[in-house]
Amino acid sequence: MRTWHLLWQQLRRYPSALVGLALIGLFVALSLYAVLAIPYREALLLWRGGEQWQDYPRNAAPAWTNWWRRSKLPETIVVRESSAEATVEETFPDGRRLRMTLAFPYGYGEFPQEMNLFVEADFIESRPFASLLWQTPDGRQFDLGTYRLRGRERISLSQNRDLARRLGAPAHIALLSEPGARPLELTGRVLPGEHRLILDLVMFEDDAEVSTKLISYGRVHGLAGTDHQRRDLMVALLWGTPIALAFGLLAAVGTTVTTLVVAAAGVWLGGWIDAAIQRITEVNMILPMLPVLVMVGALYSRSIWVMLGVVVLFGIFSAGIKMYRAMLLPVRDAPYIEAARAYGAGHWRIILRYMIPRVLPVLIPAFVTLIPSFVFLEASLAVLGLGDPVLPTWGKILNDAQSEGALYNGYYYWVVAPAVMLMLSGLGFAMLGFAMDRIFNPRLRAG
Amino acid sequence: MNEQSVNLTAAAATGSTVDPSVVVAARELHTWFELRRWGLFRVGNVRAVDGVSFELRRGEAAAFVGESGCGKSSLARTLLGLYRPTSGQVVFEGREMGGLDRGQRRDYRARVGYVQQDPYGALAPFMDVRRILREPLIVNRVGDRGERETRIRAALEEVGLSPPTDFLEKFPHMLSGGQQQRVVIARALILQPSLLIADEPVSMLDASVRVEILNLLRDIRRSRKLTLAFVTHDLSTVRHFAERIFVMYAGRMAEVAPVEALLARPRHPYTEALLAALPDPDPENAGRLRELPAGEPPSLLDPPSGCRFHPRCPHRIAGLCETREPPDFEVAPGHVAACWLNQE
Ligand SMILES: Nc1ncnc2c1ncn2[C@@H]1O[C@H](COP(=O)(O)OP(=O)(O)OP(=O)(O)O)[C@@H](O)[C@H]1O
Ligand SMILES: [Mg+2]
Numbered sequence: 001m002r003t004w005h006l007l008w009q010q011l012r013r014y015p016s017a018l019v020g021l022a023l024i025g026l027f028v029a030l031s032l033y034a035v036l037a038i039p040y041r042e043a044l045l046l047w048r049g050g051e052q053w054q055d056y057p058r059n060a061a062p063a064w065t066n067w068w069r070r071s072k073l074p075e076t077i078v079v080r081e082s083s084a085e086a087t088v089e090e091t092f093p094d095g096r097r098l099r100m101t102l103a104f105p106y107g108y109g110e111f112p113q114e115m116n117l118f119v120e121a122d123f124i125e126s127r128p129f130a131s132l133l134w135q136t137p138d139g140r141q142f143d144l145g146t147y148r149l150r151g152r153e154r155i156s157l158s159q160n161r162d163l164a165r166r167l168g169a170p171a172h173i174a175l176l177s178e179p180g181a182r183p184l185e186l187t188g189r190v191l192p193g194e195h196r197l198i199l200d201l202v203m204f205e206d207d208a209e210v211s212t213k214l215i216s217y218g219r220v221h222g223l224a225g226t227d228h229q230r231r232d233l234m235v236a237l238l239w240g241t242p243i244a245l246a247f248g249l250l251a252a253v254g255t256t257v258t259t260l261v262v263a264a265a266g267v268w269l270g271g272w273i274d275a276a277i278q279r280i281t282e283v284n285m286i287l288p289m290l291p292v293l294v295m296v297g298a299l300y301s302r303s304i305w306v307m308l309g310v311v312v313l314f315g316i317f318s319a320g321i322k323m324y325r326a327m328l329l330p331v332r333d334a335p336y337i338e339a340a341r342a343y344g345a346g347h348w349r350i351i352l353r354y355m356i357p358r359v360l361p362v363l364i365p366a367f368v369t370l371i372p373s374f375v376f377l378e379a380s381l382a383v384l385g386l387g388d389p390v391l392p393t394w395g396k397i398l399n400d401a402q403s404e405g406a407l408y409n410g411y412y413y414w415v416v417a418p419a420v421m422l423m424l425s426g427l428g429f430a431m432l433g434f435a436m437d438r439i440f441n442p443r444l445r446a447g
Numbered sequence: 448m449n450e451q452s453v454n455l456t457a458a459a460a461t462g463s464t465v466d467p468s469v470v471v472a473a474r475e476l477h478t479w480f481e482l483r484r485w486g487l488f489r490v491g492n493v494r495a496v497d498g499v500s501f502e503l504r505r506g507e508a509a510a511f512v513g514e515s516g517c518g519k520s521s522l523a524r525t526l527l528g529l530y531r532p533t534s535g536q537v538v539f540e541g542r543e544m545g546g547l548d549r550g551q552r553r554d555y556r557a558r559v560g561y562v563q564q565d566p567y568g569a570l571a572p573f574m575d576v577r578r579i580l581r582e583p584l585i586v587n588r589v590g591d592r593g594e595r596e597t598r599i600r601a602a603l604e605e606v607g608l609s610p611p612t613d614f615l616e617k618f619p620h621m622l623s624g625g626q627q628q629r630v631v632i633a634r635a636l637i638l639q640p641s642l643l644i645a646d647e648p649v650s651m652l653d654a655s656v657r658v659e660i661l662n663l664l665r666d667i668r669r670s671r672k673l674t675l676a677f678v679t680h681d682l683s684t685v686r687h688f689a690e691r692i693f694v695m696y697a698g699r700m701a702e703v704a705p706v707e708a709l710l711a712r713p714r715h716p717y718t719e720a721l722l723a724a725l726p727d728p729d730p731e732n733a734g735r736l737r738e739l740p741a742g743e744p745p746s747l748l749d750p751p752s753g754c755r756f757h758p759r760c761p762h763r764i765a766g767l768c769e770t771r772e773p774p775d776f777e778v779a780p781g782h783v784a785a786c787w788l789n790q791e
Contacts, residue, residue: 335568339631342527342561343583343638344553357573 010439017435023428031242043239046231047392053230054154057113059404060221061413074108075218082211083201094206095126100199102214106176107192112216114158115172117197119212121149126204133200134175137193142167142175144197149210172216225413227397228404236392237417243304243393244375244425251308251374255315256367260359262316263324264351267332277321284317290380297386304388307381311374327359334358361440369433372426379422394418467541470642470674471526472502476535478518478525482748493747495521496532497698503642508668508675510689510706512682512721514744518698519678523646526676527561528552540641557587560635562645562664566627566652570619576603576630577615583638602633607663625656629663636667643668646678661688682721686710691781694718697745697755700775704782714776714784717756754787762788 011017038046046052057076066072079102086100121128132144132155144163147155157163157171167174169188176195177188197214224233266277289311296310331337337354345354381387382395383402401407401414478496483489495518503509511519524530526537528544537544539555547555563569570579580599584590590598603611606629619627628648635643645664649657665688668675677689685692685706692709694702694717702715713719742759745751751758757768767787776789 335563335565336571338524338529339561339563339569339634340571340582340586341529342556342559343586343634344556345582345586349586354571358571 007439011432011435014435014438016431020428020430020432020435023424024432027241027245027425027428030238031245034238035242038235038239043235043392044390046235047239047390049229049231053226053232054116054118055215056226056230056232057217057219057221058226058230059228059409059411059414060113060217060219060226061411062223062225062417063220064223065413066220071109073110073219074106074112074216075220077104077106077112077216077218079104079197079214080212081199083203083209086201089200095202095204095208096206097200097202100201100210100212102197102199102212104195104197104214104216105193106190106195106216109190109192110219111173111176111188111190113172113219114156114217115175116215116217117155117157117212118153118215119147119149119155119210120152121208121210122151123203123205123208126208128201128203128208128210130202130210131200133198135196135198136175136179136191137195138179138191140179144171224417225411227400227414233397233414233417236394236397237421239392240394240397240418240421241425243391244378244421245371247304247308247378248371248373248375248425248429251311251315251377252367252370254308254312255318255320256363256370258312258316259318259320260324260356260363261351263321264328264355266321267325267328268347268351268355277317281317281319281321284314285319287314289314293381294384294386297381297384302386302389304378304391304393307378307386307388311377324359324363327362328355331355331358365433365437365440368429368436372429375425376422379418394421466502468504469502469538470505470507470540471676472500472538473522473526474500474536474538476500476522476525476537477533478521478530479533491748492533494518494698494750495747496525497747497750498535499695499698499700500535501693501700501703503674503676505641505674506668506672507691508665508677508689509691509693510685511676511678511693511695512680512685513695513701515680516744516747517695518747519680519695520646521698522695523561523644523676523678527559527644528556553587557583557638558640558642560638560640560643562628562631562635562643562648564647564651566624566631567619569631570627572619575616575618576622579619579630580634580637583634587638589638598637602637603630605636605667606630606633608633623656624652625659628652628656628660632660632663632667636671639671640673642674642676644676644678647680648677649684650679650681657684664688694721697750698747699755700783700785701756702782702784702786703775704779704784708779708782714778714782714789715756715786716760716762716788718784720759754785756786764788 011021034043055076055078061073063075081100081102083098083100086098088096088098090097117132119130128149129146130149131146134142134144144157145160157175160171164170164174169177173188176190178191199212201210203210222232222234224237226232262277266274292314293307293310296306300306332355337350340350340354378393379395379398382393383398385399387393387396387399395418397418398415401411404411404414406412406414476496476499477494479492479494481489482491482493497518499522511522513519521530525532528537532545539558542551544552544555574582577599580602581595584595584598589595599615600611603609603614608614608626608629614622614626614630619630622630632648648664649660652660661684664675664677667673679685689706692704692706693700694709694715696717702709702713702718704714709718710722713722745755745758751769753767753769753771754760754763754773757763760768763769764787771787773785773787775783775785777783778789
């Protein structure tokens with residue numbers, strides 16, 4: 001307790017430490033929020049993608065980008081309707097005809113990204129018919145064709161080529177344009193007001209039901225935007241935080257502790273054990289870690305835990321051993337250790353309780369700055385396509401962005417958000433680490 | 448060889464029938480350090496302890512004196528079991544140390560206290576006093592939590608750090624040199640040893656606290672009936688303190704005698720030189736650098752032939768001293784000197 005208090009007293013005097021601590025605190029808070037708001041399993045399921053994201057736009061920028069846009073980009077609008085609430089126009093034996101109206105108020109100055117109609121029909125044998133009619137606020141009407149419904153289906157208005165040819169532009173533009181204007185995405189202007197999609201349904205069974213959902217996909221979404229699979233990037237940005245912190249922390253603790261113990265054991269036990277440790281370290285130091293990780297990822301497993309294991313394993317006999325050794329050698333000959341031997345302390349007690357605690361304070365700053373380097377390593381692996389196959393991480397976002405040509409396509413937010421997270425986390429730990437370095441290694445303080 | 452000369456080796460060997468009054472005995476003890484060049488080629492052996500035999504009786508205080516580098520600390524560490532003797536034996540309370548198994552060796556270590564020279568270095572800087580004193584108890588599985596705490600407090604009281612509460616939570620750097628050395632002594636005593644080995648316990652302290660610490664050691668020894676082996680290279684402190692003096696030279700015993708006898712009439716030229724180099728007892732001059740006997744201390748790698756002191760000896764007997772090693776001559780009861788001058 002006292003030690004923590006003293007440390008805080010010291011740290012308080014360094015603004016960089018405070019900024020670092022604030023950043024780290026922020027990331028810890030984000031991690032807690034992520035873990036509490038989206039349970040782990042759910043996060044994995046969400047990140048797997050698929051139908052659950054069908055209401056989300058593709059490659060939408062974050063909504064706050066509208067702040068500096070003169071003409072705001074639309075957000076997603078969803079309109080639902082079901083046959084139970086629709087007006088029945090006519091009944092006949094074993095069936096009815098009804099009219100369903102999906103009112104669609106549109107006030108944006110820009111066209112949506114896409115429009116889809118989802119229809120869910122509940123029937124036994126005879127498939128219902130639906131004819132679609134679009135009504136603009138100024139009374140124009142467009143026939144969008146007749147469909148014979150299956151159980152569940154997506155009627156893509158925007159990707160219907162016939163329709164587009166007939167209307168002169170993809171439906172989501174043509175239908176929303178001012179009359180007369182050439183309905184091209186670049187020159188056309190939106191006609192604001194209440195548009196309507198009218199479905200005339202004919203059902204041949206008494207208890208058949210149909211429910212519909214019209215989605216006008218926005219071009220901005222949420223805080224972080226979405227990716228090419230319509231996934232909300234927020235999921236990965238949020239969940240990437242605890243994963244990055246856990247990986248960085250575990251790898252840093254794992255390598256530091258094991259390296260320290262191995263170095264101390266070598267120094268204390270000496271002889272062939274020390275020689276073996278030294279030689280293994282020398283060999284290991286010239287083995288580059290990244291290719292090894294790439295090999296493990298390609299041949300064995302890309303699980304983040306396997307990667308963590310490999311990182312720690314290769315981290316044990318790292319250059320750190322040489323440094324720790326130099327620090328531990330004088331400790332080995334310290335009189336207090338001789339005294340401990342004289343009252344009967346065993347090898348492990350001496351290594352763990354007498355030697356390591358002596359050098360630990362000096363290593364804490366290096367330890368703190370080691371954490372982000374492992375966070376970056378994990379991200380680099382993901383960018384190389386060796387990220388964990390199921391986990392949402394910052395690196396995975398970057399990897400997707402890269403393979404989808406995000407920057408070429410102008411989806412800068414796709415790259416910027418994870419990059420900023422990575423940089424801020426690195427900055428936080430680095431700033432704290434530098435301040436700690438000054439506290440624990442007072443010789444630097446004069447500078 | 449003279450009848451009067453008694454070989455200490457022989458004496459120790461005959462003493463192997465267990466004499467309960469002998470706490471610790473050294474028999475032909477050798478501690479050599481292998482010297483290698485570049486960690487590879489054997490250059491030779493540093494003969495730090497090179498054939499030493501003696502016995503310490505219960506309650507006795509013995510001072511080991513000699514120049515720097517003559518092997519005093521090496522002898523102390525060998526007695527403690529920190530160095531494995533190259534040959535010879537350490538017998539503690541009738542048991543030979545080389546024959547002990549791990550558990551017994553630990554027991555042995557618990558029965559011998561060790562006070563080092565540098566009190567600050569002897570205390571782990573990251574442990575507070577309570578933890579420092581608790582460690583020996585934990586390592587030797589002594590008592591439970593409560594009992595340890597009482598022992599710790601008692602030990603602090605005993606070394607004059609009272610009330611203990613003022614010190615338990617202190618870290619070594621918060622204590623003065625004298626207080627640090629008291630903690631070291633408390634740690635050495637906490638396992639209730641029967642032998643205390645103190646290696647120059649005051650040489651790194653301020654002159655003002657030296658006497659305090661020496662008096663403390665003397666009081667503790669008396670009240671606990673401890674056997675004390677006290678290493679020093681300062682003869683001036685010895686006379687108030689020890690009963691017997693062991694003068695070491697180049698890894699061997701030059702002279703062993705009761706304090707008064709040795710100070711009154713040294714029988715080895717090396718002892719004479721040491722005494723001559725003592726500053727006068729005038730306290731104003733105390734602590735002034737003394738001149739050691741003329742000449743260089745001998746190499747322990749390749750000690751001089753014959754008597755090891757002969758190259759520096761003013762009284763050497765040509766033809767004898769440089770060729771034959773002097774045996775131990777018993778010049779008076781309990782007074783032994785390894786010098787040919789004592790040959791009748
Ligand atoms: N662990 C060791 N390895 C190699 N040589 C050693 C070792 N310990 C001591 N020596 C050598 O043994 C000789 C005796 O050293 P020792 O420390 O016993 O002398 P000392 O009488 O205690 O001297 P001082 O009064 O300076 O403490 C020295 O030459 C020293 O260099
Ligand atoms: Mg010494």
